[in-house]
Amino acid sequence: MRGPRIGRMAFGLIVLLMFIFLLAPVVLVVPMSLSAGSTLEWPPPGWSLRWYWALLEQREMGEALRNSLYLAILVTVISLLVAMPACLALARGRFRGREALLALLSLPLLLPSIVLGLALLLVFVQFGLLGSWTGLIMAHLLATVPYALRVLNTALGTLPASVEEAAASLGAPPSRVFWRVTLPLMARGVIATAAIVFLVSFDEVVITLFVVGPQLTTLPVWLFHYVEARMDPLVAAISVLMILFTLTLVMVLERAIGLRRAVGSQQ
């Protein structure tokens, strides 16, 4: 049994190294955010909370954060309002071209964001939507609605239509079937969709880069330009806050339907 044991230890070591590789960039941000230095030198020359305090003085960043939060909330609500009915129609309706419609609605998910962003830029220039709230919301909906449809579709797929038919056969009108039967039964799916859509919108950077203007920017775009121009631990501090925020939403997702199903459904 000597051979297998050495083999198993080697395998364990490789797995450990790969876990470190996978999580290192996220983990190392934490000590760097506590650095007293003003460059990204390792190890930090001392420890302090100065970069967290520095965050409070970043007026532009605060504005970008507020924009991102408003945007993500609006986009989440609109995505649900658009995707929920569409999902019901596609899952429960019997009409021609359903498959084709679902494919068309999911297609933006398969295409590169950089191409989608450029396409929106060209059209927004034409209609004067660059750097406007309308433009930003439309751009984010392009990214979020296909996600919402996919996750809702998975949730609705696990719900047998016979339950709804039973309610309907007992005389419930369609609207009551939806509010009293369908929606409560897929509540977890709706929560998961909201969490995923919120995160996708809050983190969206590539498409957004093409449609923001000098007056209106989002947090990821601000961070991108900041990191492009200079490197200091300030971004580490904001990163730690974003990691904590993401972790909270990950736990919501995991509780609601399981992260693997929520994320995996994008393929």
Added chain:
Amino acid sequence: MTTVARRTLPLLPLLVVPAVALNLLTFLYPMIRLLSLAFYEGFPGGGIGDELSLAVWQSMLEDDFYPGLLLNSLWTAIQITVIALVCAYPLALFVHRAPARWRNILVVACISPLLLSAVVRTYGWMLILGDAGFVPSLLRAIGFDPPRLVFNATGVVIGLAEILMPYMILSLLAGFGRLNPTLDEAAASLGAPPFTVFRRVILPLSLPGVLLGCLLVFVLSVSSFVTPKILGGGRVLLLATEIYDQAIVTLNWPLAAALSLVTLIVFGCALVAYGRIARRVELGSA
């Protein structure tokens, strides 16, 4: 029962209208406009010719820069895909074999980085690979002269391989679903050494997941933009970074549109290749 259900149907399809309208406005129309723009002449500064022309394509083919750009993008994406596969495979196998109550936690640990902003994860790699970063400092401390790891292709490949690894892990886990633990136990109990079990049982059964993961990571690395831009420091030129530069900096929109079309063609070719190989693998294992 069915009559009641059927009575509710006529209006139901209408519920899809808002989603389709949104799709037409933000996707179909912009994409058609983008693709048609690739066949007009472009002038830096936002000028667009009046007539259909192949001028953009002609200038791209005459200039050595653009074919080189395409090859560089493909080569970078292939390197990233191979590294991501090699790193993700043992991890996914470990997670798949872990006891059920651990498996969930491990899966969450492996794929939750996906939900974090690409800017943050790229910045994390800057901390590790930057000139005064974690790895160069470590190498210096043990007496090596560290090579430059950022603002060149090395940094982009390492960073993107890690950033896209969760997609590979997800695909591999989906592929391992057909792997029954009793199978490799059976092979081992018949006297097969561990490596033989891996080569003859585990690897062939996991090939569909490997293929799917490779497809995903390949197309995502061809189209990724944030990481090459930051870790490449403007010195690593790929299709995606060139699309951005032409669209935002030079304002040569027809050229940016033509490069987008090239990217979409690469996507299409990858999909076709995937379909062919996947079919052969399915036939081979059946």
